[in-house]
Structure formats: structure tokens, C-alpha cells
Amino acid sequence: MYLVLCGLGIALVIWALQLKRRGRSLPYPPTPPGHFLFGNLRDVTAPKQRYHYDELAKRHGEIFHLSALGEHIVVVNSEEAAYELFTRRSAIYSDRSQNPMTHFSSIFSAMMPYGERWRAYRRLFHQGLNPHTVASFQPVQSDRLSKYLQKLLVTPHDLAAHADRLVGSIVFKVVYGHDTPENITEDKTFLNAVKAIQNLANSILPGEWLVNSVPVLQFLPHWFPGCRFHSFARETKVLVNAMVEEPYEQAKQRPESVSIYQMLCNARETVGQTFAPQCPEVNLTCLLQTLTVISAFYLIMRQNPAVQDRAYREIGEVIGQYRLPEFSDRAALPYVEAVYREVMRWMPAVPYSVPHSTTQDDVYKGYLIPKGTLATHPTIATSRSMVNDESKFPNARKFMPERFLSPEGKFNGGDINNIIAFGFGRRICVGRYLADASVWHLIACVLAAFRIEPKTKSDEIEKLENLDEAFLHTFMAHSIPYECAITPRTPEIAEVIRKMNEDG
Numbered sequence: 185m186y187l188v189l190c191g192l193g194i195a196l197v198i199w200a201l202q203l204k205r206r207g208r209s210l211p212y213p214p215t216p217p218g219h220f221l222f223g224n225l226r227d228v229t230a231p232k233q234r235y236h237y238d239e240l241a242k243r244h245g246e247i248f249h250l251s252a253l254g255e256h257i258v259v260v261n262s263e264e265a266a267y268e269l270f271t272r273r274s275a276i277y278s279d280r281s282q283n284p285m286t287h288f289s290s291i292f293s294a295m296m297p298y299g300e301r302w303r304a305y306r307r308l309f310h311q312g313l314n315p316h317t318v319a320s321f322q323p324v325q326s327d328r329l330s331k332y333l334q335k336l337l338v339t340p341h342d343l344a345a346h347a348d349r350l351v352g353s354i355v356f357k358v359v360y361g362h363d364t365p366e367n368i369t370e371d372k373t374f375l376n377a378v379k380a381i382q383n384l385a386n387s388i389l390p391g392e393w394l395v396n397s398v399p400v401l402q403f404l405p406h407w408f409p410g411c412r413f414h415s416f417a418r419e420t421k422v423l424v425n426a427m428v429e430e431p432y433e434q435a436k437q438r439p440e441s442v443s444i445y446q447m448l449c450n451a452r453e454t455v456g457q458t459f460a461p462q463c464p465e466v467n468l469t470c471l472l473q474t475l476t477v478i479s480a481f482y483l484i485m486r487q488n489p490a491v492q493d494r495a496y497r498e499i500g501e502v503i504g505q506y507r508l509p510e511f512s513d514r515a516a517l518p519y520v521e522a523v524y525r526e527v528m529r530w531m532p533a534v535p536y537s538v539p540h541s542t543t544q545d546d547v548y549k550g551y552l553i554p555k556g557t558l559a560t561h562p563t564i565a566t567s568r569s570m571v572n573d574e575s576k577f578p579n580a581r582k583f584m585p586e587r588f589l590s591p592e593g594k595f596n597g598g599d600i601n602n603i604i605a606f607g608f609g610r611r612i613c614v615g616r617y618l619a620d621a622s623v624w625h626l627i628a629c630v631l632a633a634f635r636i637e638p639k640t641k642s643d644e645i646e647k648l649e650n651l652d653e654a655f656l657h658t659f660m661a662h663s664i665p666y667e668c669a670i671t672p673r674t675p676e677i678a679e680v681i682r683k684m685n686e687d688g
């Protein structure tokens with residue numbers, strides 16, 4: 185009886201929501217046909233969403249709309265439309281949807297509703313992560329990178345663990361002044377944060393949880409069939425709290441350290457009581473995003489020896505073979521810059537982007553985008569997605585750094601704000617300068633020092649028809665497991681790395 189009443193109640197709420205939406209005068213953007221009661225729920229929750237969205241994008245083009253259980257989703261496929269909506273109309277498109285599953289994550293500025301509190305955090309993070317401040321972190325970045333290169337020399341097969349440690353140690357040091365232990369897999373704070381972020385990531389994409397579309401479901405008891413979201417939310421909340429509290433407690437022990445956390449504490453008065461002193465923005469998604477890019481870089485490189493050789497030649501011609509590239513060499517290495525940019529284009533770390541949400545009704549090319557719409561711009565997920573735009577990136581799925589070079593060999597990819605992988609508008613990645621510097625430096629030094637090859641010629645990657653198939657697209661892109669043989673280019677460069685670590 186209880187089940188029947190609940191079912192009826194839910195159906196009535198959905199029906200009322202559908203009715204409420206019908207009194208409009210303008211059409212929604214092209215919408216695939218849906219169920220009379222559930223709308224496009226099947227499209228939103230399609231199992232292989234990447235391929236399903238691809239089909240929809242092929243059929244509907246630049247922008248399409250899905251409506252599921254009263255919730256509106258707009259999928260933006262072109263860079264022009266994304267720029268128009270998320271950047272030029274950012275006053276409308278900068279909110280984040282607050283639903284039952286993301287509620288507990290809204291302590292992160294990344295998930296906060298658009299408003300005074302988010303603005304205050306954003307200002308503070310800009311203070312800690314602007315190009316000028318990020319430049320002051322270069323000594324930390326260089327120190328951690330030289331340790332990483334040394335590890336690659338000694339135990340190249342532990343590639344992923346070395347990258348975890350590199351990125352974790354930079355982010356923790358820069359944000360909290362926290363030194364991660366030698367073996368990062370023993371760092372509870374780090375491991376906890378990774379798990380928390382994986383859970384958060386699994387909470388925010390449209391269609392992941394029915395309760396996000398039908399919030400009334402949250403009032404059902406935890407034992408009710410299909411209510412696993414209760415235990416998932418509880419587990420995530422515990423992880424998120426620990427992720428915020430533990431590094432904060434550790435950072436309090438080191439008031440003298442130079443870190444973003446300390447800067448934020450000093451600036452706390454500027455935003456009054458609403459600013460929690462914890463520095464939630466180790467919001468380690470940033471860490472996972474950076475790791476995703478690094479992992480993609482190795483995989484792409486091992487399949488593209490000619491690209492590695494050309495970058496190696498450029499580095500040799502510009503700085504010689506007896507030292508590693510430094511930040512000050514960056515402008516003189518256009519091909520290396522182009523490799524970095526092509527990695528960011530070819531496999532953006534967040535394939536569906538972080539959905540924005542609208543704060544009022546809007547009209548785009550005669551289509552109504554209602555208030556509260558979840559607006560998402562899959563950077564890569566579909567063949568129409570912006571990094572796959574053939575008019576800008578001919579032969580888009582081919583890895584070709586030279587697309588970012590002029591005929592004279594000059595880099596012509598524009599500044600950091602042209603990197604689609606960092607998002608758009610007022611919610612654009614606030615950590616992009618730190619990420620950009622860390623990833624570029626790693627790419628430049630690895631290409632200067634090592635050759636990256638498949639470990640065996642017959643692994644799973646070699647069997648794929650194209651490299652795209654090696655990547656799975658969830659909230660974050662990640663590849664199937666792969667192994668590389670990583671060998672120093674010359675004994676001399678290996679010696680340079682050893683020496684740097686002895687001296688350091």
C-alpha cells in the first residue's frame with residue numbers, strides 16, 4: 185500500500201511539473217521525442233552516454249535539449265554557442281544546480297550556487313592562483329618535478345604512482361603547505377580525497393541519480409527499493425568532511441608555511457563570517473584532472489614517436505642536451521607548446537564539462553532556455569563536440585601538434601583562455617595557471633629526457649583500431665590500463681637528473 189501511494193505521489197508531481205512547463209510561447213531547442221510522462225529520461229540515463237549523445241548531436245546539431253521529469257538539460261556542442269552562452273551571457277549561465285546528491289559538496293566553490301558567497305571564494309582563489317602568485321610557486325614545482333624525473337629513471341614501471349605523487353605533492357604543498365610522504369599511497373589524506381572526489385564526480389552528471397531529477401525521492405526511507413543514494417550520500421559526506429578537515433587541521437600546525445591556505449586565512453576578514461576557514465579547494469578534482477592529462481600525455485606519446493623526436497630536436501637546438509627546460513624557456517619552444525596544447529585539445533580531462541545552470545529564462549536563436557536549465561558543453565564526448573570541430577581542427581581525431589603552429593613554425597594557439605578544457609565564462613577553471621605551468625613543465629622535461637614506447641607490442645592498446653577507444657568518458661576521462669617503457673635519451677641527461685637530485 186505504502187509503495188503504491190508513493191508511486192502515485194511521484195507520478196502526480198512529475199505530471200504537475202510537465203503541465204507547468206507547457207504554458208510557454210517559444211520552442212525549446214531541438215528535443216528528441218520522449219515519453220509522455222518521463223520525457224527524455226532514457227536519453228539522459230542511456231548506458232553508453234558518449235555514443236548516445238553523439239547520435240543526438242549528429243541529429244540535432246549545435247544545441248539540443250532534453251527534458252526529464254521536469255528537469256531541463258541543454259547540451260551545447262559548438263564553441264561559438266558555448267562562448268555566447270557561458271561567457272557573453274555569463275550573468276545568466278554561471279549557477280550550479282543544487283540537487284540532493286550535490287548538496288553536500290556545495291562547500292566547494294566549484295559546486296556553490298552563483299552568488300555573493302561563491303564570488304568571495306572565487307576572489308580569494310584568484311588571489312592565490314593568479315599568474316603572478318603561481319609564478320612564485322615555480323621553485324616548489326621544479327623541485328617536485330626533478331624528484332619525479334629521478335623516480336622515472338629508477339622505477340619507470342611505476343609511472344602512475346609517480347604522477348600521483350608529483351601532482352599530489354605540488355597541490356598539497358601549494359594549497360596547504362603540507363608535505364606528502366615519499367609513498368603517496370600511504371597518505372591517508374590523499375587517498376581519502378581521491379575517493380571523495382570520485383564519489384562527487386559520480387554525483388553531478390545529469391542522469392547519474394534519479395533522485396536529482398525527482399528530489400521528492402529523497403524523502404523515501406533508506407530501505408525503500410532503489411534508494412541506494414542514501415548510503416552513497418552518507419559515505420560521500422563523511423569523505424568530503426574528512427577531506428576538508430584533515431588537511432585544514434594539519435595546515436593549522438604550520439602557520440609559518442607559504443601556501444594558498446595561509447593567504448586565504450589572511451584575507452578571511454574581507455568576506456566576513458560566511459567564509460569557512462577551511463580551504464575546501466584542495467577540491468582535489470583539480471588533482472585528478474591534472475593526473476588525467478598526464479596519463480593521456482604518456483599514452484598519446486607512446487603511440488606517436490615522431491612527435492617525441494621532433495620535440496626532442498627542438499629542445500636540443502634551443503637549450504642543448506645538458507640541462508632540462510625551465511619555465512623561462514617556454515616561449516622559445518613553440519613545438520613543445522603545441523604538443524601541450526594538442527594534448528589538452530585531443531583529450532580534455534572533463535569530457536562533459538561541469539554543468540552550469542541558468543538563473544533566469546533566456547532565448548538563444550529563437551529557442552527558450554528556461555530558468556534552472558542544466559547547461560552542459562561536452563568538450564569531447566561527441567563527434568560534434570568543440571574539440572572535434574573539423575572546420576577549426578581538420579582531421580580532428582588525429583594528434584597533430586603542428587595545427588597550433590604557423591607556416592613559419594610560430595605557436596599560434598592563443599593564450600590560456602583559449603584552452604577549451606578549462607571551461608568557459610565566470611566558472612572557468614580558477615586553477616588553470618597552476619595546472620598549465622605544471623603540465624607544460626612536465627611535458628617539456630619528459631620529452632627532453634626520455635623516450636616513451638609501448639612496453640610490449642601486443643598489449644590491449646595496440647589492438648585498438650584508434651586511440652580514442654582507449655579512453656572512457658565519465659565525469660573525468662580515463663584510459664584503460666597501459667604500460668610504457670621509459671628510457672633516458674642519453675646517459676648525459678640521466679646524469680643531469682641524478683645530479684639535480686643530489687644537489688637539491
Ligand code: HEM
Nearest residue numbers: 294470473474533534538606607608611612613614615619
Ligand atoms: C589540467 C588540469 C585541469 C583541468 C583540465 C581543469 C578543468 C576544469 C574545468 C573544465 C572546470 C569547470 C569549468 C566550467 O564550469 O566551465 C574547472 C573548475 C575548477 N577548477 Fe580546474 N582544471 C584543472 C586543474 C585545476 C587545478 C590545479 C586547480 C586548483 C589548484 C583547479 C581548480 C578549479 C576550481 C576551484 C574550479 C571551480 C571554479 C568555479 O566553479 O568557480 N583546477 N576546472
